[in-house]
Amino acid sequence: MSEKLNIAFIQANLKWEDSEANRKLFSAEIEKISDDVELIILPEMFTTGFSMNAEELAEETEAETLEWMRKTAREKSAAITGSVIISENANYYNRLFFVFPDGSYKLYDKRHTFTLAKEDETYTGGTERLIVEYKGWKICPLICYDLRFPVWARNTVDYDLLIYVANWPKKRINAWDALLKARAIENMAYCIGLNRTGEDGDGYVYNGHSAAYDPLGAELTELDRTDEFIAEFSIEKASLNEVRTQLKFLQDRDKFTLN
Structure with missing residues (x-):
């Protein structure tokens, strides 16, 4: 178990529909x-x-980008996460690895x-939430919308860290800022949101605002x-444990299931 988890995120201007160029960039x-x-x-x-x-643009799961991620993870001795366009069983998925x-x-x-887009x-929605256990941390990775x-x-499930990877346009960035902070506070967990910058091939402009918040909503990355x-x-x-011990808000959460 790791009492501290060292994290890096990369806010970048993505190359439109150019997988090889983006892999080189990252x-x-x-x-x-x-x-x-x-x-x-x-x-x-x-x-x-x-x-x-x-x-x-879609790749098979066991294709170039996943292999690049696996190779990079081994070389850096670090876990890597992000989403990719994947083709599987005649469907397309916005799939996070x-x-x-x-x-x-x-x-x-x-x-x-x-x-709205x-x-x-084009893409088939998933049905299962993922909880990753890594170095003693329970991590819930989600995507944009x-x-x-x-x-x-x-x-x-008492996860410790919530992650959102995104392409969130500038015109709705106020919602991004507010919701990221809210997700941290209401879930009594660290929350990280990684967005992109630049303009895409459809003319949408992105202005980043990537950030990390602690369980009380204080920003950890003031940049x-x-x-x-x-x-x-x-x-x-x-x-995290100190906050949850002092403020037992998760114990008062509503009990429900999703259909």
């Missing part, structure tokens, strides 16, 4: 990350940007497909959040 950025980092977070659809061109340092992995398919007409649905994120950058920081189990 390889170069990951080289800059400290050797003591144990978890590296990449954005939603980090090889392509938020594209509905799945027929042209959580790759462990030994190259093994778990996956999560985005549940809430973004109807007609993501639901999932942020708007607190029931799906509700901390019924100029509109530029490309790498953030490195740590979260601590003792601080």
Whole structure:
């Protein structure tokens, strides 16, 4: 068990629909990350940007990007997570991989497909939430539009860390800022949101605002959040346990199940 988890996330301007260029971009950025980092977070659809061109861009699960993630995780001795366009059984998925340092992995398919962009007409939504156990930490990784649905994120299993990887446009960035903080507070957990920057091929502008919050909603990464950058920081189990011991809000949570 690790009492402290060292994390890095990379806020980047993605190359539109160019998987090879994006893998090269992130390889170069990951080289800059400290050797003591144990978890590296990449954005939603980090090889392509938020594209509905799945027929042209989708990979099989066991293909180039997952192999790149596995190779990078082994070389950095760190877990890596982010989402990719995947083709499986005649369906397309916005699929997040959580790759462990030994190259093994778990996956999560985005549940809430973004109807405003007609993501639901291209991608099949997932049905299972993923809870990863890594170095003694319970981690719940989710994707972008999932942020708007607190029931799906509700901390019924006492996870420690909630992660959102995203392509969240500038025009709705106030909602991103507010909801990330709210998810941390209501779930009594650390919450990290990683967004992208730049403009995509559909003309949508992204201004980052990636951030990490502690269980009381205090920001851990006070940076100029509109530029490309790498953030490195740590979260601590003792601080989390202290807050949960003093403020037993999770014990008063409603009991429910999703249909």
